[in-house]
Amino acid sequence: MPGIEVQPLEDEHLAAAERLLADRHARHRKAERLLPEVSDFRAQLERDLDHEAAAGVVALSGDEVVAYVIGRVEEDAQLGDRRAIVDFAGCAAADGRGEAIRDLYAALAARWVAAGATRHLALIPASDEALADPWLRLAFGVQYVWAVRETAAMKPVEADVRIRPGTPGDLELVARLDRSLWEHQAGPPSFSGLAIPSDEEFRADWRDLWDDPELHTHFVAERAGRPLGHAVLYRRPTGDLRVPEHNIDLSHAATLPAARRTGVSLALTGHALTWAHEHGFRSITTDWRSVNLISSRHWPRLGFRPTYYRLYRALP
Ligand SMILES: CC(C)(COP(=O)(O)OP(=O)(O)OC[C@H]1O[C@@H](n2cnc3c(N)ncnc32)[C@H](O)[C@@H]1OP(=O)(O)O)[C@@H](O)C(=O)NCCC(=O)NCCS
Numbered sequence: 185m186p187g188i189e190v191q192p193l194e195d196e197h198l199a200a201a202e203r204l205l206a207d208r209h210a211r212h213r214k215a216e217r218l219l220p221e222v223s224d225f226r227a228q229l230e231r232d233l234d235h236e237a238a239a240g241v242v243a244l245s246g247d248e249v250v251a252y253v254i255g256r257v258e259e260d261a262q263l264g265d266r267r268a269i270v271d272f273a274g275c276a277a278a279d280g281r282g283e284a285i286r287d288l289y290a291a292l293a294a295r296w297v298a299a300g301a302t303r304h305l306a307l308i309p310a311s312d313e314a315l316a317d318p319w320l321r322l323a324f325g326v327q328y329v330w331a332v333r334e335t336a337a338m339k340p341v342e343a344d345v346r347i348r349p350g351t352p353g354d355l356e357l358v359a360r361l362d363r364s365l366w367e368h369q370a371g372p373p374s375f376s377g378l379a380i381p382s383d384e385e386f387r388a389d390w391r392d393l394w395d396d397p398e399l400h401t402h403f404v405a406e407r408a409g410r411p412l413g414h415a416v417l418y419r420r421p422t423g424d425l426r427v428p429e430h431n432i433d434l435s436h437a438a439t440l441p442a443a444r445r446t447g448v449s450l451a452l453t454g455h456a457l458t459w460a461h462e463h464g465f466r467s468i469t470t471d472w473r474s475v476n477l478i479s480s481r482h483w484p485r486l487g488f489r490p491t492y493y494r495l496y497r498a499l500p
Pocket of ligand 1 (some may be wrong): 315364365370413437438439440443444445446447448450451471472473476478479481482483485486
């Protein structure tokens with residue numbers, strides 16, 4: 185791009201990158217008050233740079249850093265290949281300088297492709313249209329959404345369900361519910377492309393859910409004594425640009441297919457919001473695939489507001 189020079193991100197550029205990121209996060213927090221308060225943006229940059237295969241580039245206009253992108257290549261165990269990711273602190277641009285992001289991507293992507301990573305991901309603040317714009321014009325699209333809402337004391341939902349704490353005796357149910365999510369996402373329009381694990385693998389994945397009540401809180405919904413759905417709450421670690429203090433994460437939710445659209449999730453989520461409110465959690469985060477039609481409509485209707493989009497591009 186005329187007037188812009190692309191250079192590797194070096195220590196001498198970090199202070200300027202820090203300021204660009206701080207400005208970006210301040211704009212983001214104006215749009216969404218439940219984002220974390222962050223004072224150390226250097227630590228956020230270092231977090232994204234602190235990987236073996238991480239590298240950054242900056243766009244210089246004269247001596248001024250007007251944009252940066254940091255990315256890394258990582259193995260994707262599920263798909264058995266490599267992907268490149270620009271993480272939560274991985275890009276920012278000065279006002280009116282978003283176009284430079286495209287040159288920065290070109291410089292980094294050449295290395296990613298040479299390293300065998302042909303699937304590229306960029307995590308972008310959902311409200312930052314100016315920052316999303318260059319990525320969209322690089323053929324990226326929304327693949328995944330992170331979101332947040334306040335906890336609240338909710339009115340119980342009339343759905344003829346009883347909510348109770350989950351126990352290790354629910355392992356079979358939890359395995360079936362997780363399978364139902366995988367099966368749902370294997371179909372159109374998600375086409376996850378993932379091989380669905382065996383029942384034993386699902387059970388092995390979930391066996392420790394009840395081991396540490398300080399980490400997970402599990403609720404099961406029953407109708408006429410039959411368990412139909414669940415919600416898993418997780419004390420997700422804080423310290424990044426996404427998860428605020430006093431937050432709990434709705435990390436898994438599903439209803440057995442035959443019981444869907446009868447209010448099971450409304451009742452479970454209402455219960456979880458009330459429980460979290462009563463236990464001193466201010467906010468609740470969750471996430472979904474934007475191509476999961478039912479959940480991408482369900483969670484926003486329950487008050488969850490997008491905070492970050494994962495933009496995705498697969499080559500060619
Ligand atoms: C997403 C999911 C958990 C929702 O669970 P659910 O129990 O079907 O949800 P509910 O019945 O409470 O609500 C579903 C819809 O039915 C509506 N509804 C609730 N009771 C109803 C009733 N008695 N009659 C008609 N509609 C009803 C709700 O308004 C809601 O509409 P919305 O999704 O557009 O907001 C469920 O579809 C599911 O398990 N999906 C597969 C797994 C998955 O995607 N999990 C989430 C991963 S992020």
